[in-house]
Amino acid sequence: MIPLASDTETKPTEAMRRAMATAPVGDEQKGEDPTVNRLLERVCDLLGKEAALFLPGGTMCNLVALKTHTQPGDAVLADHMAHIIRAESGGSPFASGVLIEPIGSERGIFSPRALEEAYGKVRTAPWPYAPTPRLVCVEQTHNFGGGTVWTLEELRSVHDKSRELGLALHMDGARLLNAVVATGTAARQFAACVDSVWIDFTKGLGAPVGAVLAGSKDFIARARLYKHMFGGAMRQAGIVAAGCLHALDHHVERLAEDHENARRLARGLSRISGIRVLTPEPETNMVFFEIPGLPMDVPTFTAEARRRGVSLVGIGSGIRAVTHLDVSREDIDRAVAIMEEMASGK
Template identity: 60%
Template sequence: MILLTSDTETKPTAAMRAAIAAAEVGDEQKHEDPTVLRLTGRVADLLGKEAALFVPSGTMCNVIAVRAHTQHGEVLLAERDSHVLRAEGGGAGMVSGVMTEPLESERGAFAPATLDAALDRIGALPSPYGPRPRLLCLENTHNFGGGTVWPQDRLDAVCETAHARGLKVHLDGARLMNAAVASGLSARRICEKVDTVWLDFTKGLGAPIGAVLAGSREFIAEARRLRQMVGGAMRQAGIAAAACLHALDHHVERLAEDHDNARRFAEGLQAIPGIRLVHGLPETNIVFFDPRAAGWTAADFAKAAASRGVKLVPVAGMIRAVTHLDVSRAQIDEALAAIRAMMGRG
């Protein structure tokens, strides 16, 4: 099966498994795991922040960050299709008791004027009637926007607007290194104006578990307390952190291969009558396409593709395909051949 549903399909490489087996470990909850300490120090430096915390998942990073930045009844603003609003089971509302204000955008990246308009609509001035806007969450790359990379000047301007209007800015960096490789900018530069950010290791970087949340020392101290509250405190977590360190050493630059493969896949789809690329050619490793003009529902298309050895996922009437280190150029061509055969052109 050619696994194109998500870059979370990656399996640890043999070299990563060796790094896991050789990891030096200690009690992470007591700050005594040397491999975790190496990882958090390295990621803090990579992202240009004072401190960092290792947690099991990126979703937990968002849950902790929203709780640390807000109080019950305040407002979280985020793009309408962002992961924190659409794909975390309502965790922000359940754990933090926040209201949410969805922002309209083009493929996940919006302008400062969009944020200003939303704040004006909520009523940003002190009032006993309106909820208080407190936090802006951004996502780079933007998953449901098709792996969109935020233009850096726009990202900077949105952060400046948010800060000027009294908001903190949190960046969902599930695929941050994809954004860095695609843009040619360092992760530190991309994150320069955000207050907090996290980096996921279980997607294109290929680790089996783990994400790192970064920010000020004060923020990370509070995040550590909140991690305990939501059940994320760990013991000999160095076995997982070792995989993440290996990923930083060996799996960052190769993300460009995933981007090239996604573009090859998209160009091949574009040549098949009846298939429409939803977001055009991809910037990174995510392709959304619509087969309905050819008479397929997304669910039926995915089922038929699976019967031919290509695993895809239907999302909101569309099909999502994600390239990663376990999908080769040859497999991309095989997947296209299978889809052409489905469409009667193979």
């Protein structure tokens, strides 16, 4: 199987497994796991933040961050295609009692003006009937936008507008390091624009478990309460934190290979009659495409591709393919060949 449905399909490498097997461990909940503590120090240094928190995954990072930033009845402003709206089972509104106001955008990157317009919609009702806008969320890279990257200039402009409106700014940084590799901008430069940020180790970095949320000491102290409340406290978590450390040491620069493979895939799909590529020049590791000229719907196409050895995922009327460390250049060429055969009816 050529695993293109998501970069969460990665498997730990043998070297990563060895690092995990030999990691020194302790009680994470008590702050006594040396490998977890080393990971938190690395991430604080990487992002230029004062403190950090190890969590099982990225959705919990968003859950904890939004709960820490807000009070019940507050409003959170986020892109209309944001992961917290479309792919987290309504967790933050459920856990935090917040309203999420969508911001209009093109491919997930919204402007200061769009942010101000969304803020104005929340504030249209006369006080005290309107919720209180409290937080803005950005996503780097933007998943459903097609792996799009917030440039430093775009992020700084939204930061400045957020400050003008009295709003905190949170970054869902699930694929932040993809943006770092794609742009050459340091992670701490992106992170300096936001009050809180997290990075995920289970996507392109290839670790089996783990994400780290970072921010000020005060923010992380309050976030720790919700980490425990939501069941995120762990024991000998150094076993999985070691995989995250290994990923930082060995799997960051190679993300460029995934980006090149995504471009190769997009070029190959563009040559197939009946397929329309929505991201003809992918910025990072995602390719979105539609099949308007083929005599089959998306579920039929993805099921047939899987039967032939390529896993893809349908997203609405389109299909997503994601490259990662378990997908080689040869895999890309084979996947294109398989989909070309499908399109030609073979």
